[in-house]
Amino acid sequence: MDKKKLAVPLVCHGHSRPVVDLFYSPITPDGFFLISASKDSSPMLRNGETGDWIGTFEGHKGAVWSCCLDTNALYAASGSADFSALWFSIFCRKLWDALTGDEKHSFEHKHIVRACAFSEVDLYFFLNLKYYISCLVLAISQFFAQDTHFLLTGGFEKILRIFDLNRPDAPPREVDNSPGSIRTVAWLHSDQTILSSCTDIGGVRLCDVRSGKIVQTLETKSPVTSAEVSRDGRYITTADGFTVKFWDANHFGLVKSYNMPCNVESASLEPKLGNKFIAGGEDMWVHLFDFHTGEEIGCNKGHHGPVHCVRFSPGGESYASGSEDGTIRIWQTGPANHEENDLHPANGPTGKVKVSADEVTRKIEGFHIGKEGKAGEKDKAADV
Numbered sequence: 001m002d003k004k005k006l007a008v009p010l011v012c013h014g015h016s017r018p019v020v021d022l023f024y025s026p027i028t029p030d031g032f033f034l035i036s037a038s039k040d041s042s043p044m045l046r047n048g049e050t051g052d053w054i055g056t057f058e059g060h061k062g063a064v065w066s067c068c069l070d071t072n073a074l075y076a077a078s079g080s081a082d083f084s085a086l087w088f089s090i091f092c093r094k095l096w097d098a099l100t101g102d103e104k105h106s107f108e109h110k111h112i113v114r115a116c117a118f119s120e121v122d123l124y125f126f127l128n129l130k131y132y133i134s135c136l137v138l139a140i141s142q143f144f145a146q147d148t149h150f151l152l153t154g155g156f157e158k159i160l161r162i163f164d165l166n167r168p169d170a171p172p173r174e175v176d177n178s179p180g181s182i183r184t185v186a187w188l189h190s191d192q193t194i195l196s197s198c199t200d201i202g203g204v205r206l207c208d209v210r211s212g213k214i215v216q217t218l219e220t221k222s223p224v225t226s227a228e229v230s231r232d233g234r235y236i237t238t239a240d241g242f243t244v245k246f247w248d249a250n251h252f253g254l255v256k257s258y259n260m261p262c263n264v265e266s267a268s269l270e271p272k273l274g275n276k277f278i279a280g281g282e283d284m285w286v287h288l289f290d291f292h293t294g295e296e297i298g299c300n301k302g303h304h305g306p307v308h309c310v311r312f313s314p315g316g317e318s319y320a321s322g323s324e325d326g327t328i329r330i331w332q333t334g335p336a337n338h339e340e341n342d343l344h345p346a347n348g349p350t351g352k353v354k355v356s357a358d359e360v361t362r363k364i365e366g367f368h369i370g371k372e373g374k375a376g377e378k379d380k381a382a383d384v
Helices: 131-145 355-360
Strands: 010-012 019-024 033-038 044-047 053-056 064-069 075-080 091-097 103-109 113-118 150-155 160-164 173-175 182-188 193-198 202-208 214-223 226-229 235-240 243-248 254-259 264-269 276-281 286-290 296-300 307-312 318-323 328-332
Touching: 019 318, 033 075, 033 318, 033 328, 075 150, 103 150, 103 160, 113 182, 150 182, 182 226, 193 214, 193 226, 202 235, 214 235, 214 243, 226 264, 235 264, 235 276, 243 264, 243 276, 276 307, 276 318
Parallel strands: 019 064, 019 307, 064 113, 264 307
Antiparallel strands: 010 328, 019 033, 033 044, 033 064, 044 053, 064 075, 075 091, 075 113, 091 103, 113 150, 150 160, 160 173, 182 193, 193 202, 202 214, 226 235, 235 243, 243 254, 264 276, 276 286, 286 296, 307 318, 318 328
């Protein structure tokens, strides 16, 4: 393989324990953002382009298994196994305000929350306005988003819960037909369908929100550890064991299935052209494949532990990987610029923020963080 095609990663330090989930926001007037979940109990928000650290969400006391941002990157959510709650068999998922870092509400569960996802609120017609009024646009979009803003959670209770964020104290709607402990969740078809997979049972189940019934099951031999709906809504990408599969998101037929060189834990489809995909797993490498042929066209090495999560950025120009080694690496999709350093580290919690990051995040000046350099170094995080 031509070495010129190898991507040069931005190495993002800060987490003190394994990184188990990553989520990119869509592109907003302020750029796009990356949130990470880690067993160190402290989700982190970063500039999605540069990897520069913006802030750390504090409040969880156990391993954080899942994280997400809403459509406008105004809110963040995380699913956790809280250690102190473990004693009472109560585990929490936290809802945060991404502009201040303050906790807005804690939704109590009776067991570990493994996955969470915001509903797909499409307000991008606002975002076509010129940037100088973007503050007003965000305020308007935030106001209107309250009409249809929901949060979906799933975990060890085998129950899907839908919380109305307009009424956070109201009881959630519950769908309790999952055959096993829930590993992944996602919204589909403008929030009319819920996609979920289980920790120890193969397949992806699609549940109709109105009836609460499972209407389709995408069959797999192994449990699905990663399920992603493409940005254009055409494909569902799943990773199960040594296989990555692509499904038609409307008719649910299997489009493509490729065998992987190792047991993969996560896969992601390039969102702009849809002509390549990435996968990562136990061999510690991030593999890049051609979508149409399944041929491996790139292999990025650098992690020192299994890769738990991979995600493409919203524009497809880069992709991120989270690993057991506690780092996030951001890789360029195209050829690397070898005139730069071999490893160009992004700023961690104690680093100086670059000018570009300041420009992108200038409206988050009031972001609430903990003590400088504290990256969730809680030894009591639950490893379930």
